[in-house]
Structures are given as structure tokens and as C-alpha cells.
Amino acid sequence: MEYTSKTQLYQKVKKPLLERQRRARMNKCLDNLKTLVADLRGDDGILRMDKAEMLESAVIFMRQQKSHKKVVQEERTSLPLDSFKNGYMNAVNEVSRVMASTPGMSVDLGKSVMTHLGRIYKNLQQFHEAQTESQQSAMDCSSMDKAPLSPASSGYHSDCDSPAPSPQPLQEQPLWRPW
Template identity: 60%
Template sequence: MAPQTESVYVSKTQHYLKVKKPLLERQRRARMNKCLDTLKTLVAEFQGDDAILRLDKAEMLEAALVFMRKQLIKQQAPVSPVPMDSFKNGYMNAVSEISRVMACTPAMSVDVGKTVMTHLGIEFQRMLQSDQQPQQQQHDLQSSSVSRPASPASSGYHSDAEESEAAASPQPASNNPMWRPW
């Protein structure tokens, strides 16, 4: 007589506990690790500091929380005004450099040069007006007098007289094919 093998019946619960649960747990941990790595990379990128990449998971999470709290505080804190004087100076230096480069470019068209410099002047005026509006409102509240707008910025491209002539007549002042800053 051959030995009879007993068929072992494994219930669904036993199968889940022995096979499925460890597999699901490994998958859950893999997802968590992937998300932690992504978070670590993002925080390192935003902070501009790669030191966070060498931290363990708990330290990295703490660093991420600190970073996010700082960002939240920055958003809630009143924004201090950016010193416009340094920006204006930089803008005017850039305009001067653009004017110089265009003057040195042999094939530069007068019309293109005027268009570029006019655009830069208009943008500078717009910047001055937006900067003056809060100051003017504050000044109007303090005293009833009206302040004068700032004088136009000289870009070094043409004189104020030429500017008023150009505003009066829309035709180009010169038919010279080479652009010059004077």
C-alpha cells in the first residue's frame, strides 16, 4: 500500500498572512522610500544644499519640516520693499551698455536703435511711476500738495530736445542706415 498524502488546506487568511501581507508590506515600504528620496531631492534643490542628500530618513524629514516651516514664515511675514535705487542704477547701467553695443555694431539700423532705446526709456518711466505711486499716495495723505513726476531718464541715445521732437513727429529723424547714439 502506498503512503497516502494528506492534502493540506491553507485558508485564505493563512495564505494572506504568510504570502500576501509581507509582499504588500514590501511594496508599501518601497513606495515610502521612493517618496522620501523624491522629497529629499526636492528639498536639497530648493535649499541649494546637497548636504541633505547624505542624511538618513528621519534627519531628512526633520530638515524638510524645518525648511517648509521657514517657507511658511516667509510667506506670512510682510514683504519688505526692495531697494529700488540699486535696481534703477543697474537698469540704467544696462541701458548704457546696450546703447554702447548698438553704437559699435556696424550694421545697426537707426530705426532699430531708436525703437530699442525708446522701449527701454518707456519701461524706465513705467518703473519710476510705479515706484512713485505709493510714495505720492503717502505724501498726499501727509500734505495736500501734489508732487511732480520725475524727469525722463537720459539713456545716452538722444537729447531731451530730440525726444520732444520725436514725440511731435512720428517720422524717423534721419534716413541714415547706420545707427549712432548721438
Template identity: 60%
Template sequence: MAPQQNSNQTAFVSKTQHYLKVKKPLLERQRRARMNKCLDTLKTLVAEFQGDDAILRMDKAEMLEAALVFMRKEVVKQQAPVSPLPMDSFKNGYMNAVSEISRVMACTPAMSVDVGKTVMTHLGVEFQRMLQADQHQQQATQLESASRPLSPASSGYHSDTEESEAAVSPKPAQSSSMWRPW
């Protein structure tokens, strides 16, 4: 009778036993395959965006770290105020226009010195007002970004806070020494 009972016990496998022996390893392999596929996709995307194929040779942990660093840099770029290049370009254009006005007035024989002086003084005052408004706007933007709380998703690690502090630290004030034609 004993051999018959053994054959009956082996024929009957509970759902839990079947799950533990067959289904769970299969599901785990599928989950790992999905994770590896997503990691490979992330690896190629970061390599494309960075323009650096070195990330393709990294192991998974290094690639994830590189992807996080890249994404943090992109977030900082997006949160940073618009590049100061347009304002600098405008200032340069303004100064070129003032120089050209000064040259034209100097070459015009019937130009009154008082009128020229008044025009140049007005242009200088407007330029100073524009510089002050730009400085106030930069200070307000820096204060706003400094008062912004850190991301609630921050892990609290030193590297997280170091990069966040670097992103919100006020930038050094630019010197206002500039050549002026008046």
C-alpha cells in the first residue's frame, strides 16, 4: 500500500506548491527580462542625449548612476532662469546703437552740441535704468530659487544635497564696470 500512496501524493500538487516550483521562477525570469530590456533602452537613450557611447559599456549600476546625474543636470538646466545671453546680446546691440548715434551726431555739421549732449545723456540714463532692472530681476530669481524646497523625492544622501545646493546657490554678482561713450 505504501507505494500506491506515494504515487497518489506525487500526482496531487497543491496550487501553492505549483506556484513555488513553476510559476514563481518563471514570473521572476520575465520580470528580470523586462527590467533588463528597460535598462538597455535607458542606456541607449542616455547615450544618444549625452552624445557619449561610453555609457553603453557600463554595467547596470554605473549606467543608472550616470543616467541620474544626467537627468539631474537637465532638471537644473530647465529650472535655471533663461540664459542671460539674450539680455547680454540686447545690451551689446544697445551699446552699438549708442555708438552709431554718437558717430552720426558728431559727423552732422548742423548738430547742436546741447542737443547731442541731451540725447547721449538720455541714452545713458536709460541704459543704467535697464541695467538696474536686470539686476533686480536676477536677484529676485535667485531668491526665489533659493527659497524653493528640495525635492521630496530626495534620498537625503550627501551627493543629493550637494548638487541641490549647487543648483540654488546665488551666483556671484557681475561687475558693473563697462566702457561708456559719455
């Protein structure tokens, strides 16, 4: 079997070999993804799925994790402020109790101190509300940037306008490329 040019050699021998290696690499990555999702979900049902079902299940799982992470993050950001508000109100109540129980305390002084503490608390609430509104409007604007897929869209990345982030390889060895 004699080949007359490098192109013929590539088409007859190298190209099928390269394609087999590429498919083997993809299958290895799919198997790794399958076991990772099965471990994280605690469900071995994904191990019996075909490749397309497994990928769909992995995408659904990752979206659920992303939304769960947002909920947890929102809870964490609101918790310190609520805790601070409760502590501030407890301190204001304690100041009020101490001033009321102190003999010879001027009513005007107590009134001005409590008015000042109330004003500070109101300013803190307004600042927090303004900050929350600006964050919400920023999230609304970012969600408007993403155009919905048309009904004719296949859902593949090539249908999108923005480039997808390139995935980082899981193994330490460099990826084999045919070029």
C-alpha cells in the first residue's frame, strides 16, 4: 500500500487515528463527569444513563447547584445586617433603660439621645435599602444582556453570541492536540 502524497497518507491513516484518539478523550471525560455527578448527587442512577441523558442530567444538576449557591449567598449577606439591627436595637433599649433608672437624669437629655439613636438607625436602614436596590437593578440589567434562545435554536453554544469560558483540564498532563 503505497501513498503518493502526505495528504493521502493523512486522509487514509492519520485522520482515522486522530479521530479515534479524540473520541477516546471525550469518552474518558464523559466517564469522569458521570462519576463526579454521581458522587455529588449521591445517586448512582446516572451511571446507567447513555451519554446524552447523562450530560442533560449533569447540566440540570449544575444549574440547581448554582441557584442553591445564590440562595445561600443571599442568606449570608442578609444575616449580618439583621444581626447588627437586632444588636443595635438591644443597645438602644439598654441605653433607654439605664437613662430611665438613673436618678437626676434630665428628660431633655434622654429625649435628645434617643432621638439621635433613632435617626442613626433610620439612616442605616435607608442606606441598606438603597444598596439593595442598586444591587437588584445591576442584576436586572445583567440578566437583560442575555438574549433568550429562539424556538429554532438547538441550544448549542454556537447559537449564542458570547464566547463560552474555556474549561480547565482536570489532569496535570497537557492535552493532546492533533496540530
